[in-house]
Amino acid sequence: MKRIGKEFWAYWENKTFLMNTIISILPISLYYFGFMSNIRENTGSIITFAVGILTVDGVFLTLLITLKSSPVMERLKTHFSGLHDYLYIELKKQILYCLYFLMINLAIAVTGPIANKFIISMGIILWSYLIVHITLGFIFSLRVIMNLSTSTVDTKKKMN
Template identity: 45%
Template sequence: MSEKEMNKIDRYTNRFWDLWEIKSIFVTALVALLPLALYLLGFLGLIRENTGSLITYASALVTINGVFLTLIVTLKQSQIFERLRSFFPILYSYLYDGLKGQIKSCIIFILINLVIALVGPVSNKVISSIGMYIWSYFIINISFGAFYTLRIITRLASSKIEKRSVLK
């Protein structure tokens, strides 16, 4: 890929994450329509059989977010957070609350998958579509949320702190 193409990809990626930072609920709700559409078209028929794998995935994300949360709490007085406070005074609480929200979403997703595993197939298409949309919302939320959290943490740890952030 050329440098011009890479810059274009970076620009669109940054726009997406800026939008995620401002309106993550709406972005998640919109992107969650894709798995719902795949389900309604018959391409996601093995969710019930894979609930164990999905629970493992969410558990791994809970662990990662828990480690990040623990690091934030323990390293409150470190150089990273001194730099964080100087650039973005409210980012510490934003990051802390975001990690707590991600952990909550992962736990809810685990509970949803437990219900899917325990309850038999639902023949009512409306109820199953509503359930599938909720499931889709949470899998998108925890997946994109994990990428976003990783992006924030790595940018804090490196010297690449952007001043363009919406959180100024």
């Protein structure tokens, strides 16, 4: 099971868009088959979820910036030269996607029902992709930070 998890995260890291797109089929299917029809009613809960992810990613980014010149980071740079920049860029992207997701959910909460099927389809596809992306991105970031803090980083692969 552990090996499957490592392989999943290795593949996700290298093919993020493809993996997120494939996994996004699940919420899209749930929506179109009527199992997830109350997105508009749950925007408050969804926004709370995204704000929690945004907060934790912001804390990670702040710690990364604060610790940039610390002796710990200097030692990590000798063993993993691109680690700081990699984490910094990935956390910035994660925060940006989270902000996009929040704006989409705010738009859903503020606007009324839309009758145009094309706009609904494009909205649910984008919404599904972003919820998958921020959720998996958060888990991946948390996994990388935990691996760093417990010193179980695999030096043979990128970051998983």
